[in-house]
Amino acid sequence: MITTQYLDEVVQELTRTIDLISDLEAEELVNKILESNKIFVAGAGRSGFMGKSFVMRMMHMGIDSYIVGETVTANLEPGDLLIIGSGSGETKTLVAVAEKAKNIGGSIAAITISPDSTIGKLADIVVKLPGTPKDQSTGNYQTIQPMGSLFEQTMLLFYDALILRIMEKKGLDSNKMYGKHANLE
Secondary structure (H helix, E strand, O other), rough: OOHHHHHHHHHHHHHHHHHHHHHHHHHHHHHHOOOOOOOOEEEHHHHHHHHHHHHHHHHHHHEEEEEOOOOOOOOOOOEEEEEOOOOOOOOOHHHHHHHHHHOOOOEEEEEEEEOOOOOHHHEEEEOOOEEEHHHOOOOOOOOOOOOHHHHHHHHHHHHHHHHHHHHHHHHHHHHHOOOOOOOOO
16 A cells, blocks of 8 residues: 555654664753753644643653643752754744743753754754754754654654663663553543
8 A cells, every 4th residue: 555655654764764863962951851950841733742641741751841832841940951842943932932941040952953053052962853843944854754753753663762761870770660551631
């Protein structure tokens, strides 16, 4: 079937992205997450959805984590970490959030295709992911997928890999984490 052919190509693209992600950058981010007081995650559009799933898993591990812009989000203070997922690194609302966090004294991590972007330059930690931004005018990876799909999918898988590494470092497993899963559903 033609649908499974597309699915196969998407999976192959994602498989090829693995070797393009720096273990050193990823480990630096894991360590920064573990040493920070609170974690804030921001992203626009689909990148924001990937960030929400990441914050949910950090919450399951007992990490004090928030999505920027939610009504229940705490205030950022020195010693906190803001993680911004942005393919282009130029989304104006996210640039403003990064600048404000920097002025407050928080640390910034950028998950991006474009380390030399405005957000990348503001960041203390940059993790470069393969992909193309939504306008596909630039990027470091060819894809059959529309707009920023490859970047967004890679970011979700990358966030899940970070969770696994943090679980390892904290001595957690799914059973321990399940105790913090929502129970009013």
